[in-house]
Amino acid sequence: MNIIEVQNEIVEEFSLFEDWMQRYEYMIELGKSIELIDPSNKVDSNLIKGCQSKLWLHAELNDDKLIFKADSEAIITKGIAAVLLRVFSNQTPKNIIEANLEFIDKIGLKEHLSPTRANGLLSMIKQIKYYALAFNKN
Amino acid sequence: MAFDVNKIREDFPILKRKVNGYPLVYFDNAATSQKPSKVIDSIVDYYSNYNSNIHRGVHSISQEATDAYEDARKKIQEHFNVKDSNEIILTSGTTHSINLVANGFTNLLSKDDEILISELEHHSNIVPWQMMCEKNGAKIKVIPLTSKGELNYDSFLNLLSKKTKLVFVNHVSNALGTINPIKSIISKAHEFGAAVLIDGAQASSHIKADLQELNVDFYTTSAHKLCGPTGIGMLFGKKEWLNKMPPYQGGGEMISEVTFEKTTYAGLPHKFEAGTPNIVGAIGFGMALDYLNNLGFDSIEFYETELLNYATNKLKEIPGFKMYGEAKHKTSVISFNIGELHSYDIGTILDKFGIAVRTGQHCAQPVMDYFGISGTVRASFSFYNTKEEIDYFCKSLERAVAMLS
Ligand SMILES: Cc1ncc(COP(=O)(O)O)c(C=O)c1O
Numbered sequence: 001m002n003i004i005e006v007q008n009e010i011v012e013e014f015s016l017f018e019d020w021m022q023r024y025e026y027m028i029e030l031g032k033s034i035e036l037i038d039p040s041n042k043v044d045s046n047l048i049k050g051c052q053s054k055l056w057l058h059a060e061l062n063d064d065k066l067i068f069k070a071d072s073e074a075i076i077t078k079g080i081a082a083v084l085l086r087v088f089s090n091q092t093p094k095n096i097i098e099a100n101l102e103f104i105d106k107i108g109l110k111e112h113l114s115p116t117r118a119n120g121l122l123s124m125i126k127q128i129k130y131y132a133l134a135f136n137k138n
Numbered sequence: 139m140a141f142d143v144n145k146i147r148e149d150f151p152i153l154k155r156k157v158n159g160y161p162l163v164y165f166d167n168a169a170t171s172q173k174p175s176k177v178i179d180s181i182v183d184y185y186s187n188y189n190s191n192i193h194r195g196v197h198s199i200s201q202e203a204t205d206a207y208e209d210a211r212k213k214i215q216e217h218f219n220v221k222d223s224n225e226i227i228l229t230s231g232t233t234h235s236i237n238l239v240a241n242g243f244t245n246l247l248s249k250d251d252e253i254l255i256s257e258l259e260h261h262s263n264i265v266p267w268q269m270m271c272e273k274n275g276a277k278i279k280v281i282p283l284t285s286k287g288e289l290n291y292d293s294f295l296n297l298l299s300k301k302t303k304l305v306f307v308n309h310v311s312n313a314l315g316t317i318n319p320i321k322s323i324i325s326k327a328h329e330f331g332a333a334v335l336i337d338g339a340q341a342s343s344h345i346k347a348d349l350q351e352l353n354v355d356f357y358t359t360s361a362h363k364l365c366g367p368t369g370i371g372m373l374f375g376k377k378e379w380l381n382k383m384p385p386y387q388g389g390g391e392m393i394s395e396v397t398f399e400k401t402t403y404a405g406l407p408h409k410f411e412a413g414t415p416n417i418v419g420a421i422g423f424g425m426a427l428d429y430l431n432n433l434g435f436d437s438i439e440f441y442e443t444e445l446l447n448y449a450t451n452k453l454k455e456i457p458g459f460k461m462y463g464e465a466k467h468k469t470s471v472i473s474f475n476i477g478e479l480h481s482y483d484i485g486t487i488l489d490k491f492g493i494a495v496r497t498g499q500h501c502a503q504p505v506m507d508y509f510g511i512s513g514t515v516r517a518s519f520s521f522y523n524t525k526e527e528i529d530y531f532c533k534s535l536e537r538a539v540a541m542l543s
Binding site: 020021024025028052053054073074075076077 | 158479480481482483486487490497498512513541542
């Protein structure tokens with residue numbers, strides 16, 4: 001699936017929920033099922049700043065696609081990471097750079113996008129885009 | 139007089155608002171307190187009716203503003219039972235006050251001197267001293283904690299020596315709510331000739347400190363913690379000390395004569411109040427003290443202790459509940475974790491239920507390091523909170539735990 005298709009799929013899933021509690025419960029589920037980062041990559045250089053709980057993000061290129069893995073001490077942060085990885089992992093750097101982020105608003109996570117929120121969603125997206133830019137040059 | 143919390147709540151406009159669709163339950167009082175209408179009105183009144191610069195106008199409203207500002211200083215003086223109003227410096231808050239003292243001591247200490255700081259301190263009480271020590275070479279010694287979150291008094295006694303020049307302890311810990319035995323700390327330190335600074339930021343909304351009785355050398359507080367506005371606070375300093383310390387900032391108000399060759403400084407307290415001060419803040423600060431004194435600190439303490447015990451007993455029933463800070467004397471603060479859950483997750487879900495708590499390290503990383511944890515959830519109660527709110531908090535907490543587990 002390309003990025004737009006994944007985003008649409010996620011928006012559809014979230015549209016089934018009637019209130020914030022169901023949305024959060026689902027995110028927590030996603031957080032639990034996230035494909036964890038290799039412990040050897042849980043290093044300080046992979047830490048994302050601006051987050052109240054520790055959050056690691058690792059990227060590597062597999063053929064022409066970027067593979068992201070993440071982990072966090074906080075399950076909600078992990079859930080947010082899981083949503084992002086579903087969208088951005090296993091895509092080409094070029095597509096990641098060009099991707100827009102409207103889906104975040106559509107699934108009710110926009111409140112987490114404010115730079116003053118200490119959950120690192122914004123920093124995580126920035127970091128993902130940085131990686132895409134860096135790998136795109138190679 | 140019975141403590142009518144529902145009537146008191148009427149004084150706080152913000153308590154009527156909703157957050158995320160639920161009535162606001164504000165349990166982040168240790169971070170900052172809410173403001174009663176009396177304080178809010180005094181701010182509006184100042185700007186609407188007599189806004190003017192102080193100490194420099196011959197005109198009527200400047201005089202009114204000057205009187206109101208100096209009145210506030212007198213209220214603070216009375217509240218803290220300070221001998222001379224010149225010993226009260228109006229600052230922007232505790233952080234400013236501590237930096238002012240640290241700066242003042244830079245040239246009073248040298249490399250053979252030691253200062254004692256407790257492990258319970260807020261970052262604002264650690265960093266200024268580290269900065270000072272970088273300049274004068276004095277050494278920082280740390281008074282350790284016990285597992286109950288109290289200061290290890292025996293270690294304190296062992297650390298005290300002729301080299302000790304300053305002791306810094308908070309009156310109440312913001313992370314754990316521990317009330318420290320400052321009276322005996324002060325008198326012991328004095329036996330060794332050391333000065334004592336007490337950070338009263340966390341204490342002032344719960345405890346009325348009598349500074350003459352304590353015989354403390356310096357005491358600080360921030361008005362925003364005690365129902366007053368942000369950006370204003372005080373430094374009490376004994377005149378002997380304040381006279382020894384150089385000014386912190388240069389500017390208007392703090393001088394007596396200025397030529398390009400030499401400036402002579404104004405006397406206390408103006409020497410430390412450079413520039414146009416936070417006039418409206420001081421007025422609000424004074425009003426907040428009036429408000430609290432009118433309620434009575436005995437009633438406040440009695441009611442808050444009731445809330446603390448009620449909440450502690452209820453929370454202890456939640457499986458996995460672990461409280462940090464079990465000092466015999468503590469204010470209405472509960473710092474806790476539940477099982478392996480991260481404080482950030484709990485705080486996020488509670489916020490969704492309209493409940494404001496603090497999560498994380500509470501600007502006291504050494505305390506968290508001591509317990510080997512990355513943070514806690516901190517619920518801190520004020521006299522305008524209710525048992526019903528605590529019930530709702532516990533119920534919401536259990537739902538959060540169910541969602542997160
Ligand atoms: C114990 C203690 N000291 C110092 C401070 C800093 O106060 P302010 O930010 O008002 O300067 C606080 C406030 O969080 C505190 O709780």
